Amino acid sequence: MELMEKNLKTNSMDLFDVYPLYGVTPVSAKGIVVTDDKGQEYLDFYGGHAVISIGHSHPHYIKRLKDQLERIGFYSNAVQNPLQQELAAKLGLLSGCDDYNLFLCNSGAEANENALKMASFQTGKSRVIAFRNGFHGRTSAAVATTDNEKINAPINKQQKVTFLPFDDTDAFQYEIEKGDVCAVILEAIQGVGGLDEPTTGFYQKVAELCKENQVVLIADEVQCGFGRSGKFFGFQHHGIKPDIVSIAKGMGNGFPVGGILIHKSIEATYGLLGTTFGGNHLACAATLAVLEVIEQEDLIANAATLEGDFRERAGKIPQVKRIKGRGLMLGLEFDFEVAELRKKLIYDHFLFTGGAKDKFVLRVLPALTASKTDMDEFFNRLNKAL
Numbered sequence: 575m576e577l578m579e580k581n582l583k584t585n586s587m588d589l590f591d592v593y594p595l596y597g598v599t600p601v602s603a604k605g606i607v608v609t610d611d612k613g614q615e616y617l618d619f620y621g622g623h624a625v626i627s628i629g630h631s632h633p634h635y636i637k638r639l640k641d642q643l644e645r646i647g648f649y650s651n652a653v654q655n656p657l658q659q660e661l662a663a664k665l666g667l668l669s670g671c672d673d674y675n676l677f678l679c680n681s682g683a684e685a686n687e688n689a690l691k692m693a694s695f696q697t698g699k700s701r702v703i704a705f706r707n708g709f710h711g712r713t714s715a716a717v718a719t720t721d722n723e724k725i726n727a728p729i730n731k732q733q734k735v736t737f738l739p740f741d742d743t744d745a746f747q748y749e750i751e752k753g754d755v756c757a758v759i760l761e762a763i764q765g766v767g768g769l770d771e772p773t774t775g776f777y778q779k780v781a782e783l784c785k786e787n788q789v790v791l792i793a794d795e796v797q798c799g800f801g802r803s804g805k806f807f808g809f810q811h812h813g814i815k816p817d818i819v820s821i822a823k824g825m826g827n828g829f830p831v832g833g834i835l836i837h838k839s840i841e842a843t844y845g846l847l848g849t850t851f852g853g854n855h856l857a858c859a860a861t862l863a864v865l866e867v868i869e870q871e872d873l874i875a876n877a878a879t880l881e882g883d884f885r886e887r888a889g890k891i892p893q894v895k896r897i898k899g900r901g902l903m904l905g906l907e908f909d910f911e912v913a914e915l916r917k918k919l920i921y922d923h924f925l926f927t928g929g930a931k932d933k934f935v936l937r938v939l940p941a942l943t944a945s946k947t948d949m950d951e952f953f954n955r956l957n958k959a960l
């Protein structure tokens with residue numbers, strides 16, 4: 575109450591204070607290095623929540639966006655935008671998903687919101703099966719499928735969601751066979767949760783039971799997609815084929831863009847989905863630039879190779895209990911909570927890393943352009959901090 579009165583007396587607008595911030599003010603960035611307002615350089619092994627895929631300010635990305643801005647930045651989805659077709663074709667080719675169609679939106683949560691809505695339209699049902707420690711965003715249905723009571727408001731709790739553990743096939747079969755489920759949503763590698771994964775056997779059983787029960791399988795690839803796991807999509811490590819794939823984060827390398835890949839067996843009708851900003855010219859140019867760089871610089875192979883270096887170096891650190899993740903979506907589980915270590919890494923060793931819901935896990939998400947030298951430097955700084 576006191577705080578509210580204090581706020582009401584302040585007569586200039588301030589920010590709604592929802593983020594606990596580190597005391598660092600980045601003003602420029604290049605490749606894997608971020609520079610702050612005092613000229614201090616930081617090694618970026620976090621990419622602003624796994625967003626930076628092709629490195630900060632990649633010259634091809636800058637050129638594509640600048641050129642596009644000089645032609646046309648935006649028009650609505652009421653007119654032709656050939657960049658969207660170009661993007662769909664390129665994405666289908668590079669991901670091996672050319673049997674899907676593309677709907678473009680603006681963020682990861684929005685992608686999942688649309689995916690869940692499509693599943694419900696498709697099946698006429700409304701209950702969703704999601705998994706413990708999963709994170710799918712903060713909009714209505716997406717947040718309801720996110721395993722975090724604190725960020726679900728009463729309005730979100732109206733959604734019908736059942737949370738299950740990974741790898742409990744009997745519990746999954748029992749729930750899906752009740753007949754009221756429209757969708758199953760899961761991350762092939764959990765990001766915010768702390769890098770846990772379903773086993774291949776379980777993911778394949780989930781896919782099989784979804785088919786048998788006419789339930790839509792949604793692969794949330796917002797964080798683990800776009801090459802980050804060492805394959806274009808995380809689910810491709812498990813030989814399954816989801817009905818819908820949601821994408822965002824690395825897709826735009828910082829430009830806000832998201833989307834869903836919808837299997838061609840699901841039909842579109844006019845007006846079923848829609849958005850004002852989704853798929854605008856700048857968003858398409860940013861995503862095309864990302865795909866072109868991923869292809870030209872063979873970044874998916876680079877992510878897979880660097881995982882080997884990471885595992886080798888991490889294996890020598892006595893405090894590391896478990897090495898988690900794949901490609902450049904990695905985690906180190908320590909025998910202590912990592913919040914203080916992360917602070918030390920930023921302030922004393924100028925290294926950005928991530929935390930997770932699992933407080934013992936340090937998340938490591940460098941750009942896919944990272945080199946072996948960058949990886950060595952990461953471990954030099956980490957070892958000094960330990």
Ligand SMILES: Cc1ncc(COP(=O)(O)O)c(C=O)c1O
Binds near residue numbers: 683711766797798823
């Ligand atoms: C797997 C996953 N899905 C969805 C989201 C939500 O994405 P956004 O923050 O762009 O809405 C996130 C964000 O961290 C995520 O990690």
